[in-house]
Amino acid sequence: MQSILEYMTNEHAKCDAHFATAEQQVSKGNWQEANAIFNDFANAIERHFMMEEQVLFPYIERTMGNSGGPVAVMRMEHSQMRDLLKILTEMSEQKDREGFLGTSETLLILMQQHNMKEEQILYPMAERILADGQEQVIEEMENL
Numbered sequence: 001m002q003s004i005l006e007y008m009t010n011e012h013a014k015c016d017a018h019f020a021t022a023e024q025q026v027s028k029g030n031w032q033e034a035n036a037i038f039n040d041f042a043n044a045i046e047r048h049f050m051m052e053e054q055v056l057f058p059y060i061e062r063t064m065g066n067s068g069g070p071v072a073v074m075r076m077e078h079s080q081m082r083d084l085l086k087i088l089t090e091m092s093e094q095k096d097r098e099g100f101l102g103t104s105e106t107l108l109i110l111m112q113q114h115n116m117k118e119e120q121i122l123y124p125m126a127e128r129i130l131a132d133g134q135e136q137v138i139e140e141m142e143n144l
C-alpha cells in the first residue's frame with residue numbers, strides 16, 4: 001500500500017522536475033519549449049493544490065477542528081504561489097528572461113519551504129489521522 005507521504009512526495013518531485021526543465025529552457029532562450037513545459041508544470045501544480053484543498057486538507061480539518069492552523073497556512077501559501085504562477089506565465093509569454101528567472105527563484109524558495117512543511121509535518125499528520133483509509137483518500141484525489 002502506498003502511503004499519503006509517499007504518494008504526495010512523489011507528486012512534489014514530479015512538479016519540481018517540470019519546473020527545473022522550464023527554468024533551463026528559459027535560460028537558454030528556447031521560448032517555445034519553455035512555454036510548453038511551464039504550462040505543464042503550472043497545470044500539474046494546480047492539480048496538486050486542488051487534490052490537497054478539496055480532498056486531503058478537509059480530512060485533516062474535520063479531525064482537528066479549530067486547531068487546524070497548519071492547514072490554513074498551507075492554503076495561504078497556495079494562494080501566494082498561484083499569484084507567482086500567474087506572473088510567471090505572463091513573463092514566459094512575453095519572453096521576459098530576466099523577469100522570469102528572478103521570479104522563478106522566489107517561487108522555488110516558497111515551493112521548497114512549503115513542500116518541506118507538508119512532507120515533514122502535514123502528511124505525517126494526515127497518515128496518523130487516516131491510518132487504513134489512506135488508499136481510499138489517494139483514490140479520491142486521483143478521481144478529482
Ligand SMILES: [Fe+2]
Pocket residue numbers: 049052074078114118
Ligand atoms: Fe500544498
Ligand SMILES: [Fe+2]
Pocket residue numbers: 008012048052115118
Ligand atoms: Fe503538496
